[in-house]
Amino acid sequence: MQNATYDVVVIGAGPVGENVADRVVQGGLTAAIVERELVGGECSYWACMPTKALLRSQAALRAARQLPGARAAVTGELDAAAVLRRRDTVASHWKDDGQVSWLDSAGIALYRGQGRISSDRIVEVTGADGATTSLTARHAVVIATGSSALVPDIAGLREAAPWTSREAAAASDVPGRLAIIGGGVVATEMATAYAGLGSAVTVLVRDGVLNQAEPFVGERVTQSLREAGVSVQLGAEATSVSRDGDGTVHVTLTDGDQVEADEILVAIGRTPNTHDVGLDRIGLKPGAWLTVDDTLRVVDDAGALIGDGWLYAAGDVNRRVLLTHQGKYQARAVGDVIVARATGEAADDRPWGRHVATADERAVPQVVFTDPEIASVGLTAAAAEAAGLRIRVVDYDLAAVAGAALHADGYQGHARMVVDEDRRVIVGLTLVGPDVAELIHAATIAIVGEVPLDRLWHAVPAYPTVSEVWLRLLEAYGR
Numbered sequence: 001m002q003n004a005t006y007d008v009v010v011i012g013a014g015p016v017g018e019n020v021a022d023r024v025v026q027g028g029l030t031a032a033i034v035e036r037e038l039v040g041g042e043c044s045y046w047a048c049m050p051t052k053a054l055l056r057s058q059a060a061l062r063a064a065r066q067l068p069g070a071r072a073a074v075t076g077e078l079d080a081a082a083v084l085r086r087r088d089t090v091a092s093h094w095k096d097d098g099q100v101s102w103l104d105s106a107g108i109a110l111y112r113g114q115g116r117i118s119s120d121r122i123v124e125v126t127g128a129d130g131a132t133t134s135l136t137a138r139h140a141v142v143i144a145t146g147s148s149a150l151v152p153d154i155a156g157l158r159e160a161a162p163w164t165s166r167e168a169a170a171a172s173d174v175p176g177r178l179a180i181i182g183g184g185v186v187a188t189e190m191a192t193a194y195a196g197l198g199s200a201v202t203v204l205v206r207d208g209v210l211n212q213a214e215p216f217v218g219e220r221v222t223q224s225l226r227e228a229g230v231s232v233q234l235g236a237e238a239t240s241v242s243r244d245g246d247g248t249v250h251v252t253l254t255d256g257d258q259v260e261a262d263e264i265l266v267a268i269g270r271t272p273n274t275h276d277v278g279l280d281r282i283g284l285k286p287g288a289w290l291t292v293d294d295t296l297r298v299v300d301d302a303g304a305l306i307g308d309g310w311l312y313a314a315g316d317v318n319r320r321v322l323l324t325h326q327g328k329y330q331a332r333a334v335g336d337v338i339v340a341r342a343t344g345e346a347a348d349d350r351p352w353g354r355h356v357a358t359a360d361e362r363a364v365p366q367v368v369f370t371d372p373e374i375a376s377v378g379l380t381a382a383a384a385e386a387a388g389l390r391i392r393v394v395d396y397d398l399a400a401v402a403g404a405a406l407h408a409d410g411y412q413g414h415a416r417m418v419v420d421e422d423r424r425v426i427v428g429l430t431l432v433g434p435d436v437a438e439l440i441h442a443a444t445i446a447i448v449g450e451v452p453l454d455r456l457w458h459a460v461p462a463y464p465t466v467s468e469v470w471l472r473l474l475e476a477y478g479r
Contacts (some may be wrong), residue, residue: 001132001133001134002074002131002132002133002134003133003134003135003136004032004109004133004134004135004136005136005137005138006030006031006109006136006137006138007024007029007030007031007134007137007138007139007140007342008020008021008024008029008030008031008032008033008137008138008140008141008142009031009032009033009034009115009121009123009135009136009137009140009141009142010031010032010033010034010141010142010144011033011034011115011117011123011141011142011143011145011277012033012034012035012041012115012143012144012145012146012230012273012315013033013034013035013039013040013041013099013103013110014040014041014042014043014044014144014145014146014315014327015040015041015043015044015324015327015328015331016041016081016144016146016314016315016316016324016327016328016331017033017035017041017142017144017314017315017331018033018039018040018041018099018103018108018331019331019332019335020142020144020312020314020329020331020333020334020335020338021033021103021106021108022106022108022335023331023334023335023336023339023463024170024331024335024338024339025106025107025108026335027335027336027338027339027342028339028343029139029338029339029342030107030109031107031108031109031274032108032109032110032111033103033108033109033110033111034111034112034113034115034123034125034135035110035111035112036112036113036114036115036227038094038095038096038099039087039096039099039103039110040092040096040099040101041146042146042147042166043112043324044091044092044096044099045091045092045094045169045170046091046165046166046169046170047165047169047324047426048324048362049090050090050091050169050170051165051168051169051186051189051190051193051369052090053086053087053090053091054083054084054169054190054197054222054368055169055189055192055369056192057078057079057082057083057086058078058083058192058193058196058197058371059369059371060272060472061074061078061146062371062434063408063435064385066124066408066410066411066434067408067409070408071088078196078197078198080174080197080198083197084171084172084174087169088313091169093171094170111125111127111133111135112125112127112128112429113125113126113127113128113133114126114276115135115277116276116277116278116279116281117141117278117279117281117282117311118134118165118281119281119282120262120277120282120307120310121137121138121141121307121310122134122135122136122137122141123135123137123141123278124278129238137310139310139338139341139342139344140310140311140312140338140342141310141311141312142311142312142313142314142334142338143274143277143290143298143311143312143313143314143316143317144313144314144317144327144331145272145273145274145317146268146272146315146316146317146327146357147162147271147272147273147316147317147322148164148270148271148273148274149165149166149186149266149267149269149270149271150266150268150269150270150271150456152181152266152268153163154238154239154240154241155239155240155241156240156241156242156293157238157240157241157266159242159243160241160242160243160264160267162241162263162264162266163263163264163266164265164266164267165186165190165263165265165267166232167263167265168186168190168193168194168265168267171263174194174197174198174199174368175194175199175261175263176199176200176262177199177200177201177202177260177261177262177263177340178190178199178200178201178202178261178262178263178264178265178392179201179204179249179251179259179260179261179263179265180196180201180203180264180265180267181204181238181251181264181265181267181268182202182203182204182205182265182266182267182268183203183205183206183207183208183209183210183211183218183364184210184212184267184268184269185210185368186265186267187203187205187265187267187268188203188209188210188221188225188368188370189368189369189370190265190267191203191225191230191232192225192228192369192370192371195225195229195230196228200229200231201225201229201230201231202230202231202233202261202340203225203230203231203232203233204233204236204237204238204251204253204259205232205233205234205235205236206237206303207238209221209222209232209234210368210374212380213368213374213376213377213379213380213430214381214416214430216414216432217374217376217418217430217432220311220372220412220414220432221368221370221372221374222234224371224372225370228371233253233259236253236254236256237253238251238252238253239252239253239254239418240252240404241264244318247262247415248260248261248262249261249262249263249264251264259475270316270322271287272287272288272289272290272316272317272319273316274286274287274288274289274290274402275287275318275429276405278365282306282307282311283300283306284298284300284306289317289318290310290313290317290319291303291318292320293354294349294356295312295333295334295337295347295349295356295396296312296313296318296330296333296334296337296357297309297312298309298311298312298313299477309346309454312334312338314327314330314331314334315327315330316330318330320357320360321360321364323364323366325365326357326359326360326364329357329359329360330357330360332354332357333356333357335355336353336354336355337354337355340355352448356371362378362379362447362448363377363378363429363444363447363448364377364378365377365440365441365443365444367437367440369437371434372412372432372434372436373432373433373434373435373436373437374429374430374431374432375431375432375436375437375439375440376428376429376440377428377429377440377443377444378418378426378427378428378429378443378447379418379427379428380400380418380428380430381393381416381418381428383388383428384418384420384427384428389420389421389422389427390420390421390422391418391419391420391421391427392418392419392421392477393416393417393418394416394417394418394419394473394476394477395414395415395416395417395476396414396415396416396417396469396472396473396476397413397414397415398412398413398414398415398431398432398433398436398466398469399411399412399413399433400464401468401469401472402463402464402468402473403435403463403464403465403466403467403468404466407434407435407466408434411433411434412433413431413432413433413434413436414431414432414433414450415429415430415431415432415469415472415473416428416429416430417429417473417477419453419477423450423452424446424452424453424454425446425447425450425451425452425453426443426446426451426453426456427447428447429443429446429447431443431469433466435466436466439466439467439469442467442470453474453477456470456474457474
């Protein structure tokens with residue numbers, strides 16, 4: 001067995017682990033990162049990047065068809081094969097040479113294999129050839145192994161070899177018929193993508209479409225999917241799944257109806273990648289989500305730190321927010337606080353302090369790349385009320401903004417602002433409409449900065465842009 005020592009050892013070389021290691025090295029410490037698959041992780045190869053590549057071409061085509069002149073220039077249909085080829089390029093053809101080169105340039109040591117904690121500050125890495133390397137961390141070990149798609153216990157489902165988000169993102173062919181179980185982000189984005197690529201898509205939704213968002217979000221996306229030819233079956237629950245010898249998938253629902261498809265995608269949630277990282281060696285349950293304190297150190301069921309606080313968890317595994325950008329945000333806090341503690345600096349763990357991830361609770365931005373796009377940050381009206389806030393909700397028709405009329409003929413959209421009346425600050429904003437993704441960061445800044453509404457009056461939106469919705473929302477609030 002080989003042995004090596006570093007200041008910090010990170011298990012998982014996705015975007016979260018990479019950012020932890022990078023901050024540690026920039027802070028003057030040494031770092032090693034362990035990866036069992038591809039450096040760059042889920043987001044680079046099976047999630048954020050390839051899925052948005054599947055969606056982007058049809059979004060551009062829709063935009064062209066909404067404008068006279070441009071519409072006349074569109075003479076053909078979407079080239080599905082070309083979309084898949086571009087997706088392959090975006091996913092670097094599932095090769096991580098570029099990411100590995102970046103690690104080397106950043107001074108981060110890479111160990112390929114399965115990393116398992118064997119004792120305090122010790123990580124054993126088992127390579128593909130069975131050889132083992134023992135890594136000792138002087139200051140900290142960080143678990144950043146992410147999550148995987150959850151496959152529920154539906155009779156026959158696993159035997160039917162279902163797609164998860166990975167297979168949907170990396171498919172080499174477009175199925176003629178695709179059944180999707182779920183109504184969340186992955187389900188709606190992939191329904192949008194594959195319907196645009198030519199599949200006959202059926203979405204089986206038990207608990208509602210995008211039901212964690214404002215109610216109008218699910219309503220508009222459902223309507224749009226149906227207009228695109230997608231069969232959205234609300235209140236549908238699968239009881240069994242089977243696949244014939246010819247590959248046909250049969251889904252039986254609780255009401256006895258059946259759905260046939262060539263492929264079935266399961267998109268109902270995530271499970272943490274912690275089943276084989278050595279949690280049992282330190283008194284934690286393998287396969288469980290990890291609980292962390294304000295500075296993202298792992299704690300046990302009683303809330304006590306593991307050892308003297310040497311173990312951290314960032315990204316999906318701590319279940320705070322399962323979004324890549326929030327995981328990277330956590331990673332920056334983790335890397336910086338490890339450096340601070342290693343060098344004798346006090347941790348800045350006040351709300352909005354440098355070493356905490358306060359935005360996880362108050363200002364999480366998210367974009368859903370459906371048609372229409374959904375962009376949101378902060379609390380929904382229901383979540384704000386549940387938190388005990390005295391709120392006022394302001395709604396505005398996004399299509400009534402001059403910039404929207406210029407953006408596309410027949411533009412349809414909606415904006416909702418949630419205001420904390422006691423502090424007179426925005427605590428939530430949701431936008432629905434074409435290309436609203438690029439508008440959401442302004443709202444994120446307003447919420448994080450707790451900018452008073454009276455001051456926001458002085459943030460003048462450029463005319464004629466869709467950003468003028470800010471002025472219209474403030475005017476509506478002032479009435």
